[in-house]
Amino acid sequence: MKVNDLILQTTTTLLTFIILIFSVYLFFAGHYTPGGGFIGGLMTSAALVLLLLAFDRKTIQKALPFNYLSIAAVGLMISVITGVIALFFDVPFLTHTFGYVELPLLGETALTSTLPFDLGVYLVVVGVAMTIIQTIGESE
Amino acid sequence: MNNLVILPILIPLITATLLLLIPKKVKLQKVISVISLTATTIAAMVLVHNVYMNGIQTLEIGSWRPPFGIVLVADMFAALLVLTGVIVSFTCVLFSFRNIGKDRENFFFYAFTQFLITGVMGAFLTGDLFNLFVFFEVMLMSSYALIVLGGTKIQLRESIKYLLVNIISSALFVIALAYLYGLVGTLNMADVSDKIAQSGQTDIVTIVAILFLIVFGLKGGIFPLYFWLPGSYQAPPYAITAIFGALLTKVGVYSIYRIFTLIFYHEPQITHQIIAALAIITILIGAIGAIAYWDVKKILIYNIVTAVGVIIYGISIATETGYAGGIYYLVHDMVIKGALFLLAGAMFTITGTDNIKKMGGLIKRHPLLGWMFFTACLALAGIPPLSGFVGKILLAQGGLEQEHYIFVAVMLFSSLLVLYSVMKIFMNCFFREEVLSPKEEKGTTKGLVYPSVILIALSAFLGLGAEFVYPYVFEAAETLMDPSIYIQAVLKE
Secondary structure (H helix, E strand, O other): OOOOHHHHHHHHHHHHHHHHHHHHHHHHHOOOOOOOOOHHHHHHHHHHHHHHHHHHHHHHHHOOOOHHHHHHHHHHHHHHHHHHHHHHHOOOOOOOOEEEEEEEEEEEEEEEEEHHHHHHHHHHHHHHHHHHHHHHHHHH | OOOHHHHHHHHHHHHHHHHHHOOOOOHHHHHHHHHHHHHHHHHHHHHHHHHHOOOOOEHHHOOOOOOOOOOOEEEEHHHHHHHHHHHHHHHHHHHHHHHHHHHHHOOOOOHHHHHHHHHHHHHEEEEEEHHHHHHHHHHHHHHHHHHOOOOOHHHHHHHHHHHHHHHHHHHHHHHHHHHHHHOOOOEHHHHHHHHHHHHOOOHHHHHHHHHHHHHHHHHHHOHHHHHHHHHHHHHOOHHHHHHHHHHHHHHHHHHHHHHHHHHOOOOOOOOOHHHHHHHHHHHHHHHHHHHHEHHHHOOOOHHHHHHHHHHHHHHHHHOOOHHHHHHHHHHHHHHHHHHHHHHHHHHHHHHEEEEEEEEOOHHHHHHHHHHHHHHHHHHOOOOOHHHHOOOOHHHHHHHHOOOOHHHHHHHHHHHHHHHHHHHHHHHHOOOOOOOOOOOHOOOOOOOOOOOHHHHHHHHHHHHOOHHHHHHHHHHHHHHHHHHHHHHHHHHHO
């Protein structure tokens, strides 16, 4: 019997975008309000898991052809490098800088070098969570 | 401020992330591993020299002043262990090039090893108790992966036990940290020590100290808490057991030394007496295990337990001689346990068995292996001029000065049993009539012996060059003796 999950798939396509946007919001909100790389990354993987639930694995792999293990490794690399950069300015490891920058659309924005560090955390969380879920899903 | 302190942690970490990106290029992985370990070794050497010339080196991570930020502290004790740890893991990695096999190499073996080294180096260098916990976890997670990698039946069974024990001990660690934080309101080691010195070590602090002893005893394998060790260390292949036996338990031992010399040193009649009693029983249990088995790996594993007991006792002696002996024996034991496991790994490669009764006459075709093993046995038992002698003589001297006669007697007696246990391997496996004809041998020792030759040369250097090494060890012992040196270097008051 063929299962008809039209409702699930339609709502998923809609919901995924909302969840993804909320996860990105959480990621950027982390410096001043609750949120940050970890919860943002977890929320993103939640959106991806919802896609996996609604569609089969092969479709998702075609739509999002990422190697999640590499994503985790790249994230780790980004986090470490943000720390290493401090070494070149002759300050201790992981010393961060902070400043106000005039950006084209956003106007005066507070930017800090902890943002790339958090981006690394975000990528590690997404990579690891998706690797775990996909590996368990694939093994017979 | 000195960014040199972080290099032994940073280089393996960056290497590990690089190796995650190239899972299928095993050749390239080997090259990168060797380059990074060479760089780490050089960094560790420079660090030891730097600490020797300029005193304790600290790095305030993120430019936050302690006790508010995390601080990395390289005193002589930590720096010496970092150097020894890197050299031993280097030789284990060299050994695994020929021995570990394609199945494991294709599944991030070298990356996990680098993560393990990151954790061990971090645990040695950190000056913050919670950071110590984090580096313990980095080390343990990689060891979980390494112990189960390959997925044979015995590995699966033993990794479950290993995981359970370590998760429980990690939970206890967090609880102990929570109690301590509730009591003193800080987790920076120097600051905790300062606060406890000011308010006095009350009974509740002593209880927390004993909780820490239980936690690190579980990691390090002291008497009632060693039960997981023989099974778990037997499961993985020799290259991995070597790195475990040389590094993992020693991190627990290092932590016991650190907290009982720096933080909880005010009530020695309680804490140090408990450590003394446990250490003596640990020595005996290890020696009994070592003579009881006819299995090469089991015998060597029980020798780890004995050595842990001997090293731990250095804390109870609590004099400069005692600490120096403990540190010397710790460094020696890391080197020689690495060498012994690697040599036993080469024996296993030839014969395909760990059972002593199924081997014999190996010396005919493998003289170098045989005599290397013989030298390692003598070094382990503490025969001059090899490295085990200096540590034991210092411990015996310190013990006699402080009238710890039982310990000295037990230690000397255990040396005899340890010598008997490893000589049993040597006499039965290398002499007697030959059991295996050249055709029956399961593999060659090509490329398997030279890593242990490096370690045995190092052991001989530690013994013969004791005049050269001793000033470094003595400086480490001096720092342990006087916590104010450490506190001043960190807090700069």
